[in-house]
Amino acid sequence: MGERLRKYGFVAGFLAVPVTLYVVFVISPYIQAFQLSLTGWNGISSVVTYVGLDNFARLVRDEVFWQALRTHGITLLVLPLVTIAIALVFAFLLNLGGGSRGAGMAGVGGSAFYKVVFFAPQVLAVAIVGVLWKQIYRPDENGVINGALVKLGMEPVGWMSEPETALWALLAVMVWQAVGFYVVLFSAGMAAIPKDYFEAAMLDGAGRVRLFFTITLPLLRDTLQVAWVYLGIAAFDCFALVNVLTVDAGGPDGATTVLPVEIFKNFFSYSKVGYASAMGVALFFLTITFAVLTLRVTRREKIEL
Amino acid sequence: MRDKPKPSVFSALSHVALIVWTLLIILPLLWIFLASFKNNTEIFGDALQLPGALRWDNWARALEKANVGIYMVNTVVVVFFSTAGTMLFGSMAAYVLARYRFPGNRLIYLLFVSGMAFPVFLAIGPLFFVVKQFGLLESHVGLIVVYIAYSLPFTVFFLAAFFRTLPEAVAEAARIDGASHTRTFFQVMLPMAKPGMVSITIFNVLGQWNQYLLPLALVPSDRSKWVITQGIADISTIAGYEADWPALFAALNLAIIPVLIVYIVFQRQIQSGLGAGALK
Numbered sequence A: 001m002g003e004r005l006r007k008y009g010f011v012a013g014f015l016a017v018p019v020t021l022y023v024v025f026v027i028s029p030y031i032q033a034f035q036l037s038l039t040g041w042n043g044i045s046s047v048v049t050y051v052g053l054d055n056f057a058r059l060v061r062d063e064v065f066w067q068a069l070r071t072h073g074i075t076l077l078v079l080p081l082v083t084i085a086i087a088l089v090f091a092f093l094l095n096l097g098g099g100s101r102g103a104g105m106a107g108v109g110g111s112a113f114y115k116v117v118f119f120a121p122q123v124l125a126v127a128i129v130g131v132l133w134k135q136i137y138r139p140d141e142n143g144v145i146n147g148a149l150v151k152l153g154m155e156p157v158g159w160m161s162e163p164e165t166a167l168w169a170l171l172a173v174m175v176w177q178a179v180g181f182y183v184v185l186f187s188a189g190m191a192a193i194p195k196d197y198f199e200a201a202m203l204d205g206a207g208r209v210r211l212f213f214t215i216t217l218p219l220l221r222d223t224l225q226v227a228w229v230y231l232g233i234a235a236f237d238c239f240a241l242v243n244v245l246t247v248d249a250g251g252p253d254g255a256t257t258v259l260p261v262e263i264f265k266n267f268f269s270y271s272k273v274g275y276a277s278a279m280g281v282a283l284f285f286l287t288i289t290f291a292v293l294t295l296r297v298t299r300r301e302k303i304e305l
Numbered sequence B: 001m002r003d004k005p006k007p008s009v010f011s012a013l014s015h016v017a018l019i020v021w022t023l024l025i026i027l028p029l030l031w032i033f034l035a036s037f038k039n040n041t042e043i044f045g046d047a048l049q050l051p052g053a054l055r056w057d058n059w060a061r062a063l064e065k066a067n068v069g070i071y072m073v074n075t076v077v078v079v080f081f082s083t084a085g086t087m088l089f090g091s092m093a094a095y096v097l098a099r100y101r102f103p104g105n106r107l108i109y110l111l112f113v114s115g116m117a118f119p120v121f122l123a124i125g126p127l128f129f130v131v132k133q134f135g136l137l138e139s140h141v142g143l144i145v146v147y148i149a150y151s152l153p154f155t156v157f158f159l160a161a162f163f164r165t166l167p168e169a170v171a172e173a174a175r176i177d178g179a180s181h182t183r184t185f186f187q188v189m190l191p192m193a194k195p196g197m198v199s200i201t202i203f204n205v206l207g208q209w210n211q212y213l214l215p216l217a218l219v220p221s222d223r224s225k226w227v228i229t230q231g232i233a234d235i236s237t238i239a240g241y242e243a244d245w246p247a248l249f250a251a252l253n254l255a256i257i258p259v260l261i262v263y264i265v266f267q268r269q270i271q272s273g274l275g276a277g278a279l280k
Helices: A002-036 A054-061 A063-096 A111-123 A126-136 A144-151 A163-191 A195-203 A208-219 A221-235 A239-245 A259-269 A273-304 B007-035 B057-064 B068-099 B105-114 B120-133 B140-165 B168-176 B181-192 B194-209 B213-218 B228-242 B245-265 B267-276
Strands: none
Touching: A002 A273, A002 B068, A002 B105, A002 B120, A002 B140, A002 B181, A054 A273, A063 A111, A063 A163, A063 A208, A063 A221, A063 A259, A063 A273, A063 B007, A111 A163, A111 B007, A111 B245, A111 B267, A126 A144, A126 A163, A126 A239, A126 B007, A126 B228, A126 B245, A144 B007, A163 A221, A163 A239, A163 B007, A195 A208, A208 A221, A221 A273, A239 A259, A239 B228, A259 A273, A259 B120, A259 B213, A273 B120, B007 B245, B057 B068, B057 B245, B068 B105, B068 B140, B068 B181, B068 B194, B068 B228, B068 B245, B105 B140, B120 B140, B120 B213, B140 B194, B140 B213, B168 B181, B181 B194, B194 B267, B213 B228, B228 B245, B245 B267
């Protein structure tokens, strides 16, 4: 009896602080957000009026909401595809591109150096990366890209100030920062593939391109799914980069805006607490839908195997 | 099919691709570094020219006048305490949830893990009011406490999985020797979990160092309390009307270079620490 009591005392003692912190600062705000999304509260007045689903009805008619969804949609397609494609090619070159060398497959020369460099942007804060690229993208010849374009006799481009280029320039920065992480992730996956698979295929005369498509890619399936989920979730964030890098946080004219940025603006700048919360709820359901859909697809692929 | 792929053409092409990406990463950083020595005239001139002199006073202005020194110290203090707290409380919760049977275990575990599925933007507004009620707005304590709370889901998830793999025999032996549950944890189990602890510590240090949303929301106006990310973002917006672009470039370098140095020294651990997030 004493031992059992001591055990429960120990368990309660160890859980008390983390569970309290977590419930107070994480769980309770989430629950309040759902509640607030049904109110028209402005964050100050002592009267909180419940407005039912009015906020959501307004949301559906809000052009900015659809602009944000468009950004998320394009990012959800482009970011994972481009990042994974580039990272796969580099991971393949760095781990297996050197062909068979003695006992097994090897990467091209200098692969350790490349891995260190490629991963470097990953350790920089996204906000810092945003400020960095804001300077690189300067609209006239004093931005480094435009400086080079002018030298080549071309017109400078307003990378972030033109609605047509802003989103793509933003996506380029996201890819720039993300690739290195996935090179390292895929390298770990490739290292786990038994070397004799490659050797057997090469003995049969398969070239490196065929090795990539018939052995590497199918055996990396699980890692690729992890990458897809990670990049998909990142596509629903983008807060720091859009806030720092784009014109007027989400501009020009909403061309790069995302829900997190609109939530922040509505809450902290416009004091529309209820409306911001409704956006948060919408974002939550979008993220959950994405996760569930991805898991569905994953499961089906597993059965087919 | 050929007997063997042509190694020369293939490796030449692969090296070109790899070198291009290397340049895409190094050149922007190098340009920012060089620009930190330029004066305003050079910054508004041809971007591809070199600075006329090594103007270290740009860096001095960034450190003192633009507060970058203060922002760095604040960030170090906040991240030190928040990571330490995250590791302490996260490992305690994870250990108990992974290795003890008691009513409510599963529920608490799921409560923690579900936190990974919720976008933080959903909570950010109400969180502001919660922190305000405790009188912790514009304070490092508030930031530290919130960082810990939001780092717990992944930390608990990861460490619980790690603690489950540790052999029961060792804990049993310690208990037979008369060690209390608490002592068993701190002196036997925690040291055995060192590889997992190292990975997840690096993961949390980087994540909390890079945090931008939470300080922006919870330390909105007291500049003396700001962390580096919000500080640099602010310098970037005010550089326009203070017309001190050289200090902005110097400030950016002050934020980037220490991180890159730490990265180069600990690259192996950092890569596996961040990778830990993906290899669950």
